[in-house]
Amino acid sequence: MLVIDNVTKSYGSVAALQGVSLELKAGEFFGLLGPNGAGKSTLMALIAGLRRPDSGDIRLDGQALTPDNLRSRNKLGFVPQTIALYEDLTAEENLRIFGRLYGLRGALLQERIDQALVTAHLQDRRRHYVKTFSGGMQRRLNIVAALLHRPKLLLCDEPTVGVDPQSRNAIFEFLQTLNSEGLAVIYSTHYMEEAAKLCSRIAIIDHGRLLAIGTLPQLMTRLPFRESLRIEGANLSRDSLAPLLSFGELTSDADAHVLTLHASTHLSDVFREAESAQLPTSSFQLTRPDLEDLFLHLTGKSLRDS
Ligand SMILES: Nc1ncnc2c1ncn2[C@@H]1O[C@H](COP(=O)(O)OP(=O)(O)O)[C@@H](O)[C@H]1O
Ligand SMILES: [Mg+2]
Structure with a gap:
């Protein structure tokens, strides 16, 4: 048109x-x-x-x-x-x-x-x-x-x-x-x-x-980073999170694990699997990149501040 x-x-x-x-x-x-x-x-x-x-x-x-x-x-x-x-x-x-x-x-x-x-x-x-x-x-x-x-x-x-x-x-x-x-x-x-x-x-x-x-x-999809799940709890071992490894890449520090989800992953599948493995899903925190992240990625500056 x-x-x-x-x-x-x-x-x-x-x-x-x-x-x-x-x-x-x-x-x-x-x-x-x-x-x-x-x-x-x-x-x-x-x-x-x-x-x-x-x-x-x-x-x-x-x-x-x-x-x-x-x-x-x-x-x-x-x-x-x-x-x-x-x-x-x-x-x-x-x-x-x-x-x-x-x-x-x-x-x-x-x-x-x-x-x-x-x-x-x-x-x-x-x-x-x-x-x-x-x-x-x-x-x-x-x-x-x-x-x-x-x-x-x-x-x-x-x-x-x-x-x-x-x-x-x-x-x-x-x-x-x-x-x-x-x-x-x-x-x-x-x-x-x-x-x-x-x-x-x-x-x-x-x-x-x-x-x-x-x-x-x-x-x-232009962003190099994806949705991620932050899983709090130093008492959770990496082994206990093994059921989730097919959904993304797991990194861990002293406070938490972060599962960066593959592009093809459906969040509902992650939660279903986590629940059947009796993981504490109520404490999972989802971080989802937004247009602000994309703008920052494309321009090197923030949309809000500019
Ligand atoms: N009438 C004008 N005379 C001179 N510069 C202008 C005029 N209108 C816009 N500009 C300049 O052109 C650029 C784009 O402005 P504009 O189209 O108003 O952007 P936006 O609507 O996204 O804020 C800016 O650098 C602005 O200062
Ligand atoms: Mg304007």
Whole structure:
């Protein structure tokens, strides 16, 4: 559906994107995970057709996504990182303006506005001024405003920054519902938990380059370390753990044993075997590498600290 081919974009001497390529299939929930300054918003603005790449191209259903191609741009909705609403207008008035920009009129426009207010859980606030809204309410309104024309692709640029936990969950839920109904989503974030929870595929971006793309399990195979079980208890001999040796590699120190699991190992098999050997499974501690570990492995720095 969306093809991004070798896209480059610089601001003066700052190379914001360097040779970015990726393909998105219809209905995907795609994550763009990277720290501040990675190039996420720049890529979003290029896909939205708000800016032109310096080189490379971006096509939606085979058509160029450029600032002058409105037909293609109408197939997507864009929720920018910075909330773009008229504060001195009501929720409903804002939606009417956005809808008209997309060419909606009359009964259809009113129907879409009513649905948008329901989706955003803002029916009771339709006549309230946006400036009285919390960050989360504004964000919800901004997202549904980008959906009034029923795009097939929604670009959401860090939609949960500055949003309370309750609104965040509401945003997750309605994005997941819309996605299950067929909407493709590109979701940028610097929170690895969000990417892991929401996205069917994730691209890790840093310094304008895509470092890895795949499903979460695919990405995790890029890490040289795997799930491990820490087994406390100096009184447990290595011999007593012999039944587990087929599942991984065992290392031991004075306090504990650590069984680093083979990629093919199923955790449930380990526990079944351990229980039948009457090992103290309740004290087993599982360590599972996550996207943070992967980011550290790929870049040498932490996603959280950067
Ligand atoms: N309008 C701009 N002018 C100059 N530099 C910019 C501009 N927008 C972004 N940059 C720079 O481009 C890089 C990528 O920024 P951005 O796409 O906003 O990253 P992210 O959204 O991942 O935080 C950063 O180094 C940023 O400082
Ligand atoms: Mg950004």
